[in-house]
Amino acid sequence: MTLYRQLLIVVLLIYGGLLAVVFSIEIGNTRSYLSEQQLSDVNNTSTSLGLSLSPYLEDEDVIGAESVINAMFDSGYYQQISLKLFADDSLIDRRNTRSIDGVPEWFTSLELFQPSAQEQVLTSGWMQLGELKVVGHPGFAYLQLWNAMVDLAKLFVVGYLATVLLLMRALRYLLKPLEQIQQQAKLIEQRNFGQTIPLPHTQELRSVVGAINHMSDNIAQQFESQVQEASALRQQAFQDSVSGLGNRAYFINQSKSWLAESGVGGVALLSLDIIEAIHVRDGFSARDEFIHSVGELFTAYTQQQQQLVFARISNLEFAVLAEGFDQQQLLDLAEEINKDLLSRLATWKQYMPRPLVMGLVLRQKDENIGELLTAADTALHNARELREGFFSLADVEHTHIPRSQWKQLLENTISRQSLAYKAQVVNFIHSDKVLHHELFTTIEVDAQHYAAGQFMPAVEQFRLGAQFDQMVVEQAARALQQDNNLSLAINLTLSAISEASFLAWLVELAQQYQTVASRMAFEIPETAFLQENTQLEASLDSLRELGFQIGIDQYGRNLNSLNYLSRVKPNYVKIDYGYTAQALAEDGDSHFLSAICRAARNLQIITVAQRVENQQQVELLSALPVDAYQGYVAPPQRFTLND
Template sequence: MTLFRQIYALLFVLFLLIVASIAYVQFTETQSFLSKQMESDINNASHSLGLMLVPALEAGDDVATETLVNVLFEGGYYQQITLTWLVDGKQQVWTNDIRVTGVPQWFIDLNLFKPITKENVITSGWLQLAKLEITAHPGFGYHEMWRIISNIIIVFSILFLIAILFARVGLGMILKPLNSLSEHAQKIAKRQFGPDMPTPKTTELKELVRAFNSMSAQLKQVFSSLDEEVSALRKKNLVDHVSNLPNRQYMVSRINGWLSEPSSGALMLIKMDWLEDVHSQYGYQIRDETIKLLAEQLHQQLDEISPSVIARIAAYEFAVLIEESERDLLTRYLQCLIRTTNKEISKAGCKPNERFNIGIAERLGQMTVTDILAQADNALQRSRQDNKVFHWFENSQQQLFSREDWRVKLTEAINDKQFQFRWQPVMQLENTEVSQRELFCQLSIQDNMLHAGQFMPFVEMLSLGAMLDRCLIETVAKHNLFERNLEPIAINLTFQSISDQDFHVWLKQFLQNHSTPERVCFEIPEASVYSDLLSCEKICHIIRECGAKFGIDHFGRQFGSMTYLQNLRPSYVKLDQSFAFIEENQHNSELCRALVNVAKGLDIEVIVTGIQEQEQLARFSELRLDAYQGFIAPPEEIKLG
């Protein structure tokens, strides 16, 4: 029961006690007053009737006697009058069957008034003429008592309603700071830190509100400190301090994660020997400043063409990772890279297109980090040998289809729901039970079974993401995969679905009509959060409102603040696979621990991904992780019914 209702109930009980006490006192006083009034009335009637009857009794006139008694009997509340003549013992009795009108019978049956009888001897001088006995009728008492009680009930009812109204309004105003305090406490429990509460006028609540404001500010500072710690550790361990670009360690881990996911793109290795000339002519300070300006220009110019990761992996070597791009876009990217670099070369007083080489290796099929680094390095060396600015690594593997072929085949597959599924269990660390299953899709085209890594880049490129996600969700629901196991099924959403308002409307309708929305999970890549936070907030609100869950995939991959977690409040986060490949050392362990602390501080489950062996899992044993995922528990085929 809420505090408002408790106080309200207490005031209600106190009011009833007061009313009951007043009613009891009023009732007893009224009953006593009416009894005395009836007794006084019967005394007066007995005395008056006795005086009037003396002449008739002396004369022995029965008719006159009866007339006088009838006049009195019919004019008052008398139940019975008995006149006994003492001369001859003759007795006359008058009885009144008066019914009490306007008073319920149950009230009369309470017997609130006892019969009152008055005896009187009528005398004439010393001579006793007759004995007169009058019994009062209680109807007068009941009638008056019922009238008074009815009026009291009406008055008290009106006062009660007025008191309830004033109590409700008054308590609402008095307890308003407590309600605000309760809402503020709930937000703090959810790690949502808003502005401070205004200080109320109530003395007892002032200190409490100030304490809550102080606690909220301190907790907010704690999470801000954790966020700053993550940023500081990233900058310390994964960022080159001269160029402010990611370093070699980050790039290698990022390539590992990139190759383990369905994607496309290319890796470029860049050798900039002209920077060595700048160093020899102007010193290391000018060289470092030139590197910083070059990094800024590369980010500014190249990000407009395609999102990429640019890293400084050695003194005069850079690496560029371009994800999910086709050959035409890679060509444009390469041209912009050469043009931007030549501008900086000219500013430094060196000759363009000299002592500057690029090796490009495209991702085709299944590749390892060693494979793609070797191909990119081979292309770089070939570029240096041929004295050319760039060289593409010649790969004998060809694309399966052209861009238009992909559009036709993917559209047909989506419309005909030709996808097949596998799912991979996410295992809990405490008891090794399955906490959820992540869904993967495959596509059969021309007797070739294609995994997501082969067709998903073209899905994103051709803006078919929303259609694909809708198709997959409908197919999963059609085959009752959500009901097949008790564990939730996690479905990865594409970038297009997250920003598509029509998909938001459809997803809301689907979840509202679904029988078990609690078994549906959606995973949103962290890159989408940084690129379109508003759309992420909208779709996350829909998912949460409909009873489903969602998580953040690739958590910790992007360089940025973690404050978005407070706005989105996901059920879980999946650490980026790159953390499973980072070499074990103290600095990396500190970074991973800081990321986990940020999420756990917001009461968010943390799942580590990319776990291939027990040795990898053992490195995370000291962290407060909840579950793990990887080929240590490989994906399982799903047979559709």
């Protein structure tokens, strides 16, 4: 029971008890007054009637005496008037046995009033003439007492109700700071910090509110410092200070994540030989200025095409990771980069006839990043030997499906609702509980199996994400309705969540399937939060209010600040594989993984490691701030979504 209700009940009970005491005292006083009034009235009646009867009795006029008694009996409200004549022992007796109207029988049965009686002997000199008896009727007293009780009860009830209303308003006003403290505590629990409660006038509550505000500010500052520490640590380890791009270590980490997820695409090495010429002719400042402008250009590329990764891996060389690109897209990218860089060189172009060269390579089989970089470096060397042109493409076997065929295959799959699924369990490290099962999609055509990593680049390129995700989400929701023990996480595509119509559809569908909300999670790539997206975040807030889980995939992949966590407030994050691979390596470093995990844990966000291959790695992760894991230690299993 709330403090407000407790105080209200206690005060009302005390006030009600006081009213009951006052009511009983007032009724008691009224009863005593009516009893005394009745006795006085009987005495007066007996005296006046006796004086009136004496002359008739002296003359032995019985009829006259009877007329006087009748007149007195009819003019008042008496229970009995009787006269016993001593001369002949005759009796004149008048009685009233009627009950008074307007008074409940149960009330008169309480016998609150006893009939008042007065007896006297009528004389003439020394001669006794008769005995007069007057008995008052208590009905009138009952009527007056009942009316007094009803009127007083009405007054007290109205006053009590008015007091209740005033007391409720007063208590709500006085206890408003406590309600605000409760709301602030809930906000802190929900990882919302920094909101200040106005200081109340009550001195005791004023100090409590001040302490709560101070605590909230401190927690917000601690979280901010943790985020800044994690960001600074990542930038120190993975960011080139001059260009603002990632460094070689960052590129290797991103490459590991790419190879672990899809491995479809290509790598390019870009050598800006003109950097050294600028340095020799114009000095360090001009060189760094040019490198910084190149970094800004490449950052703009990544914002426009989120499947691109740029890094400065040496003094003159930059590396490009083009996830999901085919040969033609890679060649078009090289032409675009060359054009944009030449426009930025301005007067520096005169320093060198060919200011940049590029080596390109497509991943065809199962090459690792070392083999791809070696091939790209060889292509870069070949480009330097060319008399014309600025790039060279490493020899590749054309085994990829053309983009046009991918589009047709995807459209057919969506129209036929013919996706195949696998589900991989996500287990908690320190308990036997399961977080959920992540849903993976595959396309099966003519005994060929295409994993999501192979066709998802085409889904994004052809803007089919909204249709694709609608199909997956609807089928998953129906499966959850059929199996109450199932929990699923669904990855949403970037192209889908960038469409307002899809977000509106998703919220509407979530309302229809709210019964499965606690067992359904939506995973959003971290890239979606590099820039503030109020429409997306508002939709996620709506889903969260309905009870659905929100997760962030590829957590920590980008070098941007982690401050978006406090805005988005996800239920869990799935750590980018590059950090996990670095921590689990034989001579690995877990500082970076721990730093980004602590930033999430401070907001009570569950952290999930991906691509965990064996139980030994699970044991290594148990010593780190990681809550859950998934990977080939528990490989994906065939999963059927029944229509």
